[in-house]
Amino acid sequence: MQKTEVPDLSAIATVVGQIGRPTLPDALDDMLARVAPFDLSAIFGFPFDSRPLLLHDGYRQHAEASALKAYLDGAYLFDPFYTACTENLQLGIWRMRELAPDEFFDSEFYSSREVHPCISMQAGSLVEEIGFLIPLEGGFNAVYSLMRSQGLPFSADEVERLKQIEPFVRETVRSHWRDARANDRQLRLDDLMETAFASFCEDRLTYQQRRIVQLILRGNSNYAIGQILSVTEGTVKLHRQNIYKRLNISSQRELFAMFVEQLLPPLPPEAR
Numbered sequence: 001m002q003k004t005e006v007p008d009l010s011a012i013a014t015v016v017g018q019i020g021r022p023t024l025p026d027a028l029d030d031m032l033a034r035v036a037p038f039d040l041s042a043i044f045g046f047p048f049d050s051r052p053l054l055l056h057d058g059y060r061q062h063a064e065a066s067a068l069k070a071y072l073d074g075a076y077l078f079d080p081f082y083t084a085c086t087e088n089l090q091l092g093i094w095r096m097r098e099l100a101p102d103e104f105f106d107s108e109f110y111s112s113r114e115v116h117p118c119i120s121m122q123a124g125s126l127v128e129e130i131g132f133l134i135p136l137e138g139g140f141n142a143v144y145s146l147m148r149s150q151g152l153p154f155s156a157d158e159v160e161r162l163k164q165i166e167p168f169v170r171e172t173v174r175s176h177w178r179d180a181r182a183n184d185r186q187l188r189l190d191d192l193m194e195t196a197f198a199s200f201c202e203d204r205l206t207y208q209q210r211r212i213v214q215l216i217l218r219g220n221s222n223y224a225i226g227q228i229l230s231v232t233e234g235t236v237k238l239h240r241q242n243i244y245k246r247l248n249i250s251s252q253r254e255l256f257a258m259f260v261e262q263l264l265p266p267l268p269p270e271a272r
Helices: 009-016 024-033 065-073 080-086 156-164 166-176 195-199 207-217 222-229 233-247 252-263
Strands: 040-046 053-058 092-095 128-136 140-148
Touching: 009 024, 009 166, 024 040, 024 053, 024 166, 040 080, 053 065, 053 140, 080 128, 080 140, 092 156, 128 156, 128 166, 140 166, 156 166, 195 207, 195 252, 207 222, 207 233, 207 252, 222 233, 233 252
Parallel strands: none
Antiparallel strands: 040 053, 040 140, 092 128, 128 140
């Protein structure tokens, strides 16, 4: 097993020396891997009025390009870390399972090879993902994710060591990507992807039903949806039946497929 340790001043100085250089993300990855080994990493910025900014691609070419594009084009709306950023959750380190709705890991998004970069890997699905929630200039947040695709989840000791250096990681990311949004040439200010949920099948579904679709697709159970909307679980089940009837479908898988078809351009046959 790889020896882990909290970085010393020399290791920290090495990372600081890379701020402002293209080598900074890899230097951060190398430092954190000595604290808590991981297989993949990524840093996404989540502005409130546009698609995410991919600040660091640490998938190391394991994720399919089509899945990463699909995620950036709109599938990120299902990501619990995105939701945490938009809801201004307390900053720091979070395990995905601490943020995810109660049925998220059984949801179509989590297991979809077409829109989930990590699931698209040849090795299969993730063992665990944890993330640093970091505020960036411009009033929006970033997530620095560390992912394990094999072995055991991150231990309590490993997470504790990561928490010890979280202030350093936070300020390093903030300093390096201080102008992240200004430098993103692909930013589309009119790309309000969150409105996709509000407009989904609006000619066939009521506002309440579209809201329930949003909660279903993000991985909430009928019980959890009832708690969020202050209605009974039975009422949610009835709404769900009516939604399926109006859309002429019979499963959550079909519902997910309909939403993705509206949200994303068709994938070429070779990317399926």
